[in-house]
Amino acid sequence: MSANWGKNIELSIFGESHGEAIGIIIGNLPAGLKLDYELINKEMKRRAPGQNQLSTSRVETDGYDIMSGVLNGVTTGAPLCAMIKNTSQHSKDYEELKAKMRPGHSDYPAFVKFKGYNDVRGGGMFSGRLTAPIVFAGAIAKQILKDKGIEIGAHILSIHNVLDDHFGIEPEFYALRDQLYPVINKDIFKDMEECIVEAKKKGDSVGGKIECAITGVPAGIGAPFFDSLESHLATLLWSIPAVKSVSFGDLDDITLLNGSEANDAYYYDQETVKTKTNHNGGVLGGISNGMPIVFTVGIKPTASISIPQDTVDVRNKTNTTLKIGGRHDPCIVPRAVVVVEAMAALGILDMLK
């Protein structure tokens, strides 16, 4: 597994679901930053499971310990290592999972890549739990960005076929922040909830989309050819488990427009150049144009379902059927909102420095 990322801000992530701990090292942080623990804790809580019927029943407190890089609450400039102990794992029998490959999961490619030595308990290094340290790092990135006038917000754009509204031309995050699982059209959330509960009843799962906006990014960030703003963010977004699509712009599908519609017309708002629409999501030629960066991430339905599935047994080299027990998260989209925001924050911070 590749642990390291970043040209300026450096990330290195470690951990397996049922190992000793998971965690992250953040290198090249500025010294002298007084950490906003309230923000960190709030963000960690947004990701944590077990908060209501929509998510897995595993309770993760996600209490973190900072092992380095902070003295008296202020960054020292040394790499900040944050660690989250694994406490809640059940030592149930994972023998079946070493043989029967769960469809839609990483089991089989991991079995091949790691020659059967990977820790399959709880998904091992592929566990969604590894997004907890990302959210921790993202909270710090958000704090640094906020001081530069850059803010990040995201909402559930869809659960299955239940659709929220898109961000408007000037995304507002205020209303999103009082919602555990933010949507723009608050009326729609109960339909989303229903859709999730429905899937859960059947032992099935649903996916959805998350729309994220970054406001306050000055024009001129990102560089063609190989360091476009989109490339930079996409690398991080595709590190999030279950992400299957990324698109930039404030529409469902810009390819259905004509050029005359897709081209965002410029105008001067006082001294500032703005566009009347933001179908290009604040990026042109790989460079920010000063408008909000807007993108959408598609997340597939949770692979863990309790409906029996056809699969293979790699130990016996036979075809077989698998029924996964336990209670699963029927939709990870709500909890993934803060993860997407974290990746956006880290990606932009890395480009700004």
Place this chain on the structure above:
Amino acid sequence: MSANWGKNIELSIFGESHGEAIGIIIGNLPAGLKLDYELINKEMKRRAPGQNQLSTSRVETDGYDIMSGVLNGVTTGAPLCAMIKNTSQHSKDYEELKAKMRPGHSDYPAFVKFKGYNDVRGGGMFSGRLTAPIVFAGAIAKQILKDKGIEIGAHILSIHNVLDDHFGIEPEFYALRDQLYPVINKDIFKDMEECIVEAKKKGDSVGGKIECAITGVPAGIGAPFFDSLESHLATLLWSIPAVKSVSFGDLDDITLLNGSEANDAYYYDQETVKTKTNHNGGVLGGISNGMPIVFTVGIKPTASISIPQDTVDVRNKTNTTLKIGGRHDPCIVPRAVVVVEAMAALGILDMLK
């Protein structure tokens, strides 16, 4: 502009549309490869404009000179530098373009980033012409991959709202290879053509989607967390001008499925583990699972249109209207097919080494 890319295979790209030349350096190529010039030339031709009424009338022969790395047609192991002289550029007046920012183009963010010093003639460093060296490099990558049993093919999945079929579970490239602009459902291409011609008549443009498949990639390629197969390819795909979305899988939208449908069931085909469907596009947990890698790239409608557009004059800091003259490519999707294939080839090659 960022020129360099790659951990194993190294790319470095240069050039501006109306400068002396464009080109590419490819580092870490294996020595002893007898170049397949026929393949290179065929691929270069697939990208070249001016071949029919669908594309810009600028004739680019795209004749390349190899400046290093090849002796008697065989790679030496030194970086291969290929150069394409710029010959056909018109030295028309570009003063207006330095002041009036074309909507949907990189003009304004580039103006900010490069403080007005970027070469605006023909789009400068943002010109689609820079994809020619990519196609050159991609042809070499394809040749190397073919020797490893890996093949790459792509087709136009849609032009505006005209849709081609998706690849089947076992993508076949043979039929695509005799088509300049490949589609699976050959009947549909005349509708696509019509759609493009229609847009052209109005001085407008259309976009579309390209579906690409890579067959023969063994299971186990790609690594979580930060070097997922998707992240690796996405970086390159988002270096292609006008790309606005990337999604993995053989469907339009996997988020509309339930988990029980999205999970590709495994079975043994003799000794080989396969999946019955390929909705995950051959990647799970960031690692290839042995099935064809399938992804779709969305390309926005060409920003160059001849319909007058509202914009700003950054010299006078006023609002204004711009009418772009000349003949534009009303749809770059057909010519972008080979570019997407090239990026896929380069991305996979970089991961394989």
Place this chain on the structure above:
Amino acid sequence: MSANWGKNIELSIFGESHGEAIGIIIGNLPAGLKLDYELINKEMKRRAPGQNQLSTSRVETDGYDIMSGVLNGVTTGAPLCAMIKNTSQHSKDYEELKAKMRPGHSDYPAFVKFKGYNDVRGGGMFSGRLTAPIVFAGAIAKQILKDKGIEIGAHILSIHNVLDDHFGIEPEFYALRDQLYPVINKDIFKDMEECIVEAKKKGDSVGGKIECAITGVPAGIGAPFFDSLESHLATLLWSIPAVKSVSFGDLDDITLLNGSEANDAYYYDQETVKTKTNHNGGVLGGISNGMPIVFTVGIKPTASISIPQDTVDVRNKTNTTLKIGGRHDPCIVPRAVVVVEAMAALGILDMLK
């Protein structure tokens, strides 16, 4: 501070001398490696201080905890995080050190870079203690290399002006391995010891050189122009605190030879191409030639001395004098031998993959 390194094997290091813990993440390790804990422990002990009168009296047990990447003693392919708790630190008053910059230490440049926020206790992130996780990682690298027939050994080439012999044309490590502080000419070590004790008595310190050899590296490793074997190793060697010089070859100074002496003549030893001398240290044109890789690292005298020194007080912006209390390591060269070996192992492993 920059935490991350590596193209193939990935390292990320964290910690400060008096923080909670120090540690390292090692990414992209092969799965299925049964860790040789005996080797790890032996290597850790070689680096640990407090073993005799030659080193600092701080006792560091350097007990490590493996937080991830290992299951039942076997690597899983996930990043391996090893952590060493900081236990022995004295919470003495470090206020003086925040104001008075110790000459020869990183205090002043760190004060500027980190704006006074860096943790000065025990040297903070600059502490030699951070070489403990490097030695841990190096032990694993050595184990992997040994399976490929590659071995690494080093000895104290000099302490101050007391000189050991150079490695011969075929370096032998066997005899070195039973020595805590290895030298080739065993008679010389008591002179070295005397030299160190002499310095210690005066409250002063001495430096020296370490010669390292790597045997079994096949010809063809390393690549011109920018990834020469020397560049690759030098990056790591210059991450070791107090290293001031690196030279390749089995001589003190190859620039004093004529070309006819410096050119190592080739001959066939059965089927194998060898050189009669190894003045180029097994590297030509940035690529290994199959002979042992031999290089020497120069380490300056320990900056911590108890003799009063002229310096500045950055709080009062005045000139002042500083007398550093406590017992210092009068020569870190002996303990640095295993650190140099570790870096050599990590550097070669990163190039081999």
Place this chain on the structure above:
Amino acid sequence: MSANWGKNIELSIFGESHGEAIGIIIGNLPAGLKLDYELINKEMKRRAPGQNQLSTSRVETDGYDIMSGVLNGVTTGAPLCAMIKNTSQHSKDYEELKAKMRPGHSDYPAFVKFKGYNDVRGGGMFSGRLTAPIVFAGAIAKQILKDKGIEIGAHILSIHNVLDDHFGIEPEFYALRDQLYPVINKDIFKDMEECIVEAKKKGDSVGGKIECAITGVPAGIGAPFFDSLESHLATLLWSIPAVKSVSFGDLDDITLLNGSEANDAYYYDQETVKTKTNHNGGVLGGISNGMPIVFTVGIKPTASISIPQDTVDVRNKTNTTLKIGGRHDPCIVPRAVVVVEAMAALGILDMLK
């Protein structure tokens, strides 16, 4: 061969001695820089051979063409590609060189690495000629640095056993700049010249050392652990052919000092913190301390000599003797001075951005 380097400023180099051309791409250059062609030309001339009896008789005009990145003499922000056509090569028979490995040259490791496909004519990709594009890039880096108050100078510290003085505590470059081959003690150069001519007469060669200083670098540049200033520069310095050692500091060997001598005492010079000596070469803990960066590079005697040498014939797998014809550069140290300066400039520029 690895072509690419750089985190901020990006370099990519190509070419072989007797191929079509050599050149370099420089990415991420600032836009709006009016190139100082006089400086570039002067620097190129300093490196060019054939200027007097001390160097090879091959006349290289090293006229460069800029293919991109510059418009009307001003950088556009696009990658700058500079190309130097190869014109003067003799198409003499190189068959012998493909079989008989020249001692001290890269021939044998390159033969193994590139399986015999590398271009051996004139040294191919290993030719010292590839330093010409480096000098070109270095001249631009120097120009940018000069605007930031940073200057770079170097001199021949030794030829064989003939020694120049070291830089003083405040290196002065003015006097060096009127010398084609700069030395501080001008009386010594005729001894150096004599030493070179003597070697030449015998068909032999000599090496030497180059001392380089960088003034005006502010305190705080470079970062522990893995991006120390020394590591950053060393990577580039070890890309220069024939470099065998690098040491930091203004002494021949800091390991011969006691700590009380090696520690550079601080004092306030008005508001500025300075050191009374600069034995640490302006770097402590991997970070600049505001004093001049001073380092020395050791260059081995030219491998090309006309004295017969023992070697192997890899075609016949036999031992043999080789006599290299032609006129060789008996000492490349004088011409390497500007190359070392160029690498220093590029390394510092990459860290500053």
